[in-house]
Amino acid sequence: xxxxxxxxxSRAEFRCAMIQSAGLSDESVDCVVSFSVxxxxxxxxxxxxxxxxxxxxxxxxxxSVDNLDGMTGHPLFEKHTVDHKxxxxxxxxxxxxxxxxxxFRSANVYPILRSSYARAAFLKGxxxxxxxxxxxxxxxxxxIAIAEKRSRGDAHGLFLVACCVK
Numbered sequence: 388x389x390x391x392x393x394x395x396x397s398r399a400e401f402r403c404a405m406i407q408s409a410g411l412s413d414e415s416v417d418c419v420v421s422f423s424v425x426x427x428x429x430x431x432x433x434x435x436x437x438x439x440x441x442x443x444x445x446x447x448x449x450x451s452v453d454n455l456d457g458m459t460g461h462p463l464f465e466k467h468t469v470d471h472k473x474x475x476x477x478x479x480x481x482x483x484x485x486x487x488x489x490x491f492r493s494a495n496v497y498p499i500l501r502s503s504y505a506r507a508a509f510l511k512g513x514x515x516x517x518x519x520x521x522x523x524x525x526x527x528x529x530x531i532a533i534a535e536k537r538s539r540g541d542a543h544g545l546f547l548v549a550c551c552v553k
Contacts, residue, residue, distance in 0.1 A: 406434055411441040418442075421450040423546070426473045435489050442553040448491060449550050452477045454498055456543035457506075463513045470516075479547055491551035498544025504534035509545055 402409055406419075419438045425431040438448050455476035458464045467473070477485075479496045486494040500509070508527050512519075519527065 406437045406441070409441075413440055414443045414446075416441045416443060416446060418447045418449065421448075423451055423453070425450065426453040426475055426477070427471070429474045431475070432485070432489065435486070435491075439490050439553055444553060446553045447550060448486075448553070449548075451499070451546050451548045452482065454479070454544055454547045457498065457500075457545040461510060463510050467513045470513075477547055479543075482547055482549065486549060486551050491553060494549060494551035496547050496549045498542065498546070499548050500531065500535070500545040501542065502531070502534035502538040504538075505531050505545060 402411075419442060421438075425434065428434055435448075442448065453473060453476040455478050458467075458476060479498065483494050483496040486496070500506070508531060
């Protein structure tokens with residue numbers, strides 16, 4: 388909404404819908420964005436195939452998913468899995484191969500939130516059901532940004548970010 392208000396001449400269109408029922412034509416979309424959704428879907432290959440179908444040639448898919456390798460070793464991760472109905476987590480190499488198998492090119496997959504502070508903040512969020520005041524949220528994001536810059540952290544990270552092209 389804000390993009391369209393600030394840029395009235397923009398041709399951007401935003402839809403929040405299940406992709407299979409969004410009514411989008413073949414090769415009609417420049418970019419599909421999905422953050423922390425695929426891990427909740429049992430048949431994520433069908434969703435990724437639909438993304439590829441609606442993307443124009445050269446269109447981009449930008450997404451993030453839970454990283455299996457980054458979310459191990461603590462009982463709260465299991466609580467998070469149950470509470471948020473997570474059906475799967477991904478590993479970087481496997482996810483990159485999956486995107487390529489489904490016909491995406493130039494699939495770059497990399498971990499984010501690799502610092503020990505990010506991991507601790509995520510675990511605290513699980514405990515509090517991610518209920519923060521605005522000030523707490525800003526403080527946590529600031530601390531994570533600083534911690535990520537200062538630390539090489541866990542090579543796995545809590546999440547994977549992927550960018551690929553049809």
